[in-house]
Amino acid sequence: MAMRGRSVPVAQRRRSSLPAAAASSPVVTGFVTGNWLVRGKDGRLTAYARCQEGLLRWTEIRSGGPDWSGPDLFPVAGLTHLTVAQGADTYVHFLGRRERRGADGVVRVDVVHAIQYQSGRPVTEWRSLGNPHKQPDKAAGFGVPAGAVDAKGTVHVFVRNSGGGLMMRREGKGGGWEPWVDLRGADLRDGLTAAVTSTGHVEVFAPTADAVLHWFQPELGAVPQRSHDIRPGPLPGSVAAVETAPGRLTCFWTDVSGSGLLCHRRGSWLVTLGGTPGDGANAVLRSTLDGYDCTVIAHRGAAGGVLVGVCGTEAESSGVWWTDAGGNSASAPALVHDGYGRVVVAAFGADGALRLARQAPEPGLVLLDWARV
Numbered sequence: 041m042a043m044r045g046r047s048v049p050v051a052q053r054r055r056s057s058l059p060a061a062a063a064s065s066p067v068v069t070g071f072v073t074g075n076w077l078v079r080g081k082d083g084r085l086t087a088y089a090r091c092q093e094g095l096l097r098w099t100e101i102r103s104g105g106p107d108w109s110g111p112d113l114f115p116v117a118g119l120t121h122l123t124v125a126q127g128a129d130t131y132v133h134f135l136g137r138r139e140r141r142g143a144d145g146v147v148r149v150d151v152v153h154a155i156q157y158q159s160g161r162p163v164t165e166w167r168s169l170g171n172p173h174k175q176p177d178k179a180a181g182f183g184v185p186a187g188a189v190d191a192k193g194t195v196h197v198f199v200r201n202s203g204g205g206l207m208m209r210r211e212g213k214g215g216g217w218e219p220w221v222d223l224r225g226a227d228l229r230d231g232l233t234a235a236v237t238s239t240g241h242v243e244v245f246a247p248t249a250d251a252v253l254h255w256f257q258p259e260l261g262a263v264p265q266r267s268h269d270i271r272p273g274p275l276p277g278s279v280a281a282v283e284t285a286p287g288r289l290t291c292f293w294t295d296v297s298g299s300g301l302l303c304h305r306r307g308s309w310l311v312t313l314g315g316t317p318g319d320g321a322n323a324v325l326r327s328t329l330d331g332y333d334c335t336v337i338a339h340r341g342a343a344g345g346v347l348v349g350v351c352g353t354e355a356e357s358s359g360v361w362w363t364d365a366g367g368n369s370a371s372a373p374a375l376v377h378d379g380y381g382r383v384v385v386a387a388f389g390a391d392g393a394l395r396l397a398r399q400a401p402e403p404g405l406v407l408l409d410w411a412r413v
Contacts, residue, residue, distance in 0.1 A: 083379025
């Protein structure tokens with residue numbers, strides 16, 4: 041990819057498979073969506089996954105690594121899905137879909153919420169946010185939550201309802217929660233993505249069979265409203281959004297028809313990026329490389345390896361430089377800057393072990409070998 045007369049290389053210093061490791065205990069049985077790899081106020085990284093008993097957490101012992109503690113287990117029964125959202129205050133919010141069977145044999149579905157205030161500190165108790173459906177059959181069809189935290193620290197929860205529309209519940213004043221609000225929409229699938237701009241506005245992207253549906257806040261604190269639909273449709277769960285200019289998000293997704301990666305932002309044309317992404321989520325991170333404003337993209341490729349690409353921010357049409365970072369990943373990868381500002385790529389292997397590769401002190405984006413946590 042040429043940028044201003046020069047190129048930014050993307051490379052793996054020595055390509056290698058993710059190292060083999062013995063099975064860990066407790067066993068990872070599910071992966072977390074959203075920001076499952078985060079940086080705390082103290083610069084330490086934290087990673088999350090699910091197990092049969094609840095939430096698993098790994099924490100850097102010191103900013104920049106390389107040593108980690110964990111996994112720590114935080115029990116919560118009945119989780120079928122879990123997502124993570126982090127606010128500007130670095131508080132980490134957990135939003136889970138929970139199923140519990142009552143004495144009458146009926147399975148009850150609700151959304152639960154908990155918070156981690158600091159790296160390595162305990163998680164608060166899990167609080168139920170309920171379910172807007174009163175009838176058991178409709179309640180059972182309630183979808184998978186996505187979350188975003190605005191500039192004031194207000195948590196917004198979005199879930200597909202049983203009729204295929206979008207529901208929202210958010211924190212109110214005094215620590216309470218406002219009632220569920222129906223944001224409409226139709227034929228939504230699970231795999232919602234919520235994001236916040238630096239101006240504090242919340243936006244939501246939702247997959248349907250043939251489009252990405254988009255909601256945005258016309259002003260701070262407002263109820264999100266529908267924008268224009270974006271076509272073609274995404275592979276559910278593949279939409280990722282990153283702020284590429286003040287108050288402006290660019291979303292990336294995998295074309296469900298198999299043409300590769302696409303991106304779009306309001307007021308611009310659709311850009312086809314190609315590639316061979318697999319069926320997982322895309323991770324996107326804005327980063328400065330060799331003095332240039334770049335967007336880094338990572339996803340699990342069709343062959344199972346982690347693919348990492350770099351393009352100029354809001355210059356995607358000029359091309360993306362891709363590299364196969366090696367290894368076989370069972371989860372969608374995550375991207376974050378560590379306490380030293382280095383790009384970190386992380387993923388869980390087929391054995392449930394967490395691995396990561398950090399940016400090397402070289403021009404462009406060169407990744408060191410994968411390290412097992």
